[in-house]
Amino acid sequence: MTRPAPPRLHHIAVQTADLAQSVAWYEEYFGCRPTWSTDVFSPLTRDRLPGIVAMAEVKAEGVRFHLFEYEGTAGAQPLPEHPRFQHICLLATSSEELAERRRHWLALQATGRFAFAREEGPTDIVVDEDGVESFYFFDVNGLEFEFTHVPGGER
Template identity: 55%
Template sequence: MNEVRQPSEPLRAALHHLAVETADLDNCVAWYTEFFGGTAAWSLDEFSDLTRSRLPGIVRLTEVVAAGTRFHLFTRSADYTVQQPDVLQFQHVCVTARSAAELEQWRVRWQQLFASGRYTFSRPDPPTEIVVDDDKVSSFYLYDVNGLEFEFTHVPAEAEGR
């Protein structure tokens, strides 16, 4: 296992976005923009292999920004079947890292805690590899002890603006 030096500052967690699955994206985007007083910032209809593996059947995604909060509202193809259709939930929570190095520290921290044997994980899958997209945005996914999914990301343009 990689030895991680202790950072000069403690690691911190900050909310990047909430991902919300919907059956009617246009209706959902309209409601989020009106209810939260936000705006639709961008939309996607092409996705990385990692995104498609995490969100099978994803068709469209729109980011709504409201009061400093990002909502990633997305829909899946009609042939995608939900495991529990009567259960609504957030798909994942994304946490911002200050740097690509800190992103790796979060990933290694999960591995160290898992290896310690002090915790029981309902879904003991290891974190994904860190991927970097065309915009130099780095991210990876992990599960907490309950099996809830977290994405950790570093967006260089946002870090420069801090």
């Protein structure tokens, strides 16, 4: 089995109770600048994050944060079932690498050598309206990761 190249960080996803305040704080504290925001989500995102209403990306140098807010949480602390740390996204350099990363996860699971805290396999690879491809998966501890391929390298 061939091991893929080491991953590169794309973003860290964080739940917030006040999106505007969080964007402002990340600007002030980390020197981030807003790069995009949305209130339109794919069926996969709505399935994984029920009640999501808004998301914004802020970036400082090579570090991106995806800050997102759930319906009815403005001004409230996140519920225990909605952790503040949501996932870490790693960058794939091509569509082919993305597909290989997914195949590699499935191959490791098939060996039976690992006990997973969550029995869910990786999601299908989805493509958003900007052509960005991604899939989500859990490690053996139940921590969620995303691999993404951004055509053109930026978004």
